Amino acid sequence: MTQSVESQLADGRALLADDLVAVETILASFITGKRHCADNAEVSLLAEWMEQFLAGGKRFRPLMCCTGWRTAGGQGTIPEAVASVAASLELFHTFALIHDDVMDGSATRRGRPTVHRHIAGLHSDHRDPNQFGTSAAILVGDLAFGWSYDLLDACALHPAQSDTVRQLLVDMRTETITGQYLDLLSTGRPVQATATALRIARFKTAKYTVERPLQAGVVLAGGDETVLGVCSDYGVALGEAFQLRDELLGVFGSPDSTGKSTLDDLSDGKPTVLMAIAYQRASASQRGRLDTLIGDGALDERDAIEVRDILIATGAAAAVEEMITTRYQRALEAVDSAALQPIGMTLLRQLANDAIERLQ
């Protein structure tokens, strides 16, 4: 007797919801344990800022890890070791985002002040509140980075799995740092080659957000090379689509739902695929306007409207929508290419759908 897709999906979603509850429990008790263990007011304070930041996260990477585990055959209640790896990914992400916001000098994240801004606000009597906020945020990030490894060390993983998972996470870390460096290098003078912009998206987001977390889950379920390969193809395609959607939302989205300003990417001159295509297709006068406006720290909403018009008029926005669709299809083809667990296939398809259409 085969289960209907709807019923599989309902079951899958319920299981993943339970998985994420397990992840949440581990995160909370791990951080409480760390605070207790350090037994000093300073670590407690840094941990408090970390937890406030963590509270706003979507847990996308833990979700991918748990999905990978179920895709490769994991059944029933999620084992603590798997939930711990998923929680460790969220701590790593916390580190990456806090440092990212420091590097970009971003003011808001998840609809609230970024960690460095929040701390600066609390220390307005400091000689240099901004410098203090930035420095303390770097430390909160460093602490989260270290704790993500401690949480991994505390997992009772099978030695063979442990080595493979660690190698995946090492690769993920290297890829994330590489992507971030490329991003820094190009910010302020947007790249004009789509290939370069896509390379940044791949390193900075695709591998880190989807491919590696998914693969970690697959390894933990004892999945074979075939499943790993499927998850890699799926992960890179979906991750790129995710990043491209993020680029569109970063300019055209609603700050109320994204939690981010729609001016930042433009005023920072972020090296997006969207902008690379716009440059390629722009007329001389449009290009001149982009040169003036993109990367202008004082860019305002009126300027942003002008840029949005150019992005639409050149067809860049539509081209990016098309790239998202192509990648969405590529992700689905990867899912169909091998005999995965039915529940896994259903979940991967649905997650692809959610990620592409997400409004926030």
Added chain:
Amino acid sequence: MTQSVESQLADGRALLADDLVAVETILASFITGKRHCADNAEVSLLAEWMEQFLAGGKRFRPLMCCTGWRTAGGQGTIPEAVASVAASLELFHTFALIHDDVMDGSATRRGRPTVHRHIAGLHSDHRDPNQFGTSAAILVGDLAFGWSYDLLDACALHPAQSDTVRQLLVDMRTETITGQYLDLLSTGRPVQATATALRIARFKTAKYTVERPLQAGVVLAGGDETVLGVCSDYGVALGEAFQLRDELLGVFGSPDSTGKSTLDDLSDGKPTVLMAIAYQRASASQRGRLDTLIGDGALDERDAIEVRDILIATGAAAAVEEMITTRYQRALEAVDSAALQPIGMTLLRQLANDAIERLQ
């Protein structure tokens, strides 16, 4: 037949010199391996900056780790696992210093531009070279942080030792971050309580520079609780002395030999024990001058001379010298308190001597 102290010392020094050669070899081949493995130009570049920075280090923490190992009975050629842990400490230190320099906005370190300044200099055509240099330096630090754990993971340590060493290094990391946070919090408004300044010194330097690296070496040689206890007492005492010497050198030293400006600590308003004592002993007019000068970003050599005069006139400099001597003696008493390996006792005594009297 007992060996003379001189001959023991010569033997001990020769062994430690060999140990450090082994550490150097591991560091170089590990980083080369990492560059090769990542196989991308960005990681290669970040690693190059890391290596340039590493080249100027004194390897004090690896030295302490190797000394701990020999103190607890390690003999002959140092095992690769021990040298790897020592090398991992140096990578962790690289991370800590690079981030520290970013937080302090320091211009020079080890007689050369700090990493963020160096990178900013290479990218003078970037829209904001300073911001770029700072961000890229944060990434170099993050990479070194991650690699210090990877190097540890790659060590073939005995499981029981592995857990204990990891816990020591976790404690060390927490202590370092705590000390750094306390330092940030007090910088710009120097603490006026000696106890608070000493707490910062203990967290930021003593445990991190001496106690934990030494204990890691002891654990790797299978040393017992007695040796660990001796190394803790010795380490904290010597580490504090080391930090106090650093405070004096930071104001009275020669930049040629310290590699650092003698104005930075004063213009930053670093929360040193030296300054806490000066404040306590200052007359109303001296205190008024300190309030004006300390933490003044524009402080010049003439102002520094005036501060030095106050530090001498109040007796603060002499009091710190006395505190160094007390701690030096306490370190030696710890060494004498238990039956350690003769070569270990000789080395610990000599290292204490070197550290206290170091001119750089």
